[in-house]
Amino acid sequence: MTRATQPTRDGVAARPVSRVDEALRRLREEGERVTPGRRAVLETLDAAYGHLDAEAICAAVTETTPGVHRATVYRSLQALTDLGVLTHTHVPGSATIYHLTPQARQSHAHLQCTHCHRFFDLPVADLEPLRESVRSATGFEIDPCHAALLGTCVDCASSSGD
Structure with a gap:
């Protein structure tokens, strides 16, 4: 830090x-x-x-x-x-x-695994291509820091046998 x-x-x-x-x-x-x-x-x-x-x-x-x-x-x-x-x-x-509140260069989004409920931080910059795509297609501005994105972490995905 x-x-x-x-x-x-x-x-x-x-x-x-x-x-x-x-x-x-x-x-x-x-x-x-x-x-x-x-x-x-x-x-x-x-x-x-x-x-x-x-x-x-x-x-x-x-x-x-x-x-x-x-x-x-x-x-x-x-x-x-x-x-x-x-x-x-x-x-x-x-x-x-x-x-x-982090400094702008440290802004991050939150990912949460729906299986184990752990949180993961993701730099906001990693979501910029998605934000730009949505902005271009719809004019909608995504706020990636306001809500956690849900998904499955690598540990849970590999233990589920999928």
């Missing part, structure tokens, strides 16, 4: 800017408050391995920041998504998943 660095001062090496720091900077630039709930949600998602739904985020925030109420977590998720700091992806037959 690439992290930006802060400018150097007096020849002292800069420390990396964390994704949480970057998100908090964006909030402040928009004139938004940095609350304990918002910070806890951002830190939870930054530390997460994989994709988290709101329930998993609530559980983690409750563990790390006991004073933050679950309603605050849900309001924070909505506000941070509305502000573009978080990205959510709708998962068919399951809960919406959240993560910190």
Whole structure:
């Protein structure tokens, strides 16, 4: 994971800017408050391995920041998504998943196996030929980051004997 660095001062090496720091900077630039709930949600998602739904985020925030109420977590998720700091992806037959909004060069779509339910990240650029084809044929603009694409992963395909 690439992290930006802060400018150097007096020849002292800069420390990396964390994704949480970057998100908090964006909030402040928009004139938004940095609350304990918002910070806890951002830190939870930054530390997460994989994709988290709101329930998993609530559980983690409750563990790390006991004073933050679950309603605050849900309001924070909505506000941070509305502000573009978080990205959510709708998962068919399951809960919406959240993560910190990646930089444009790191944007990814989500693939989900309908058999084992694992998620896979796919660079958005890999879907560009499909997006262009649909755009040319119909004028429709696909948003590849908003919903998970369903299919069968290689492990499940090879174990099914097909």
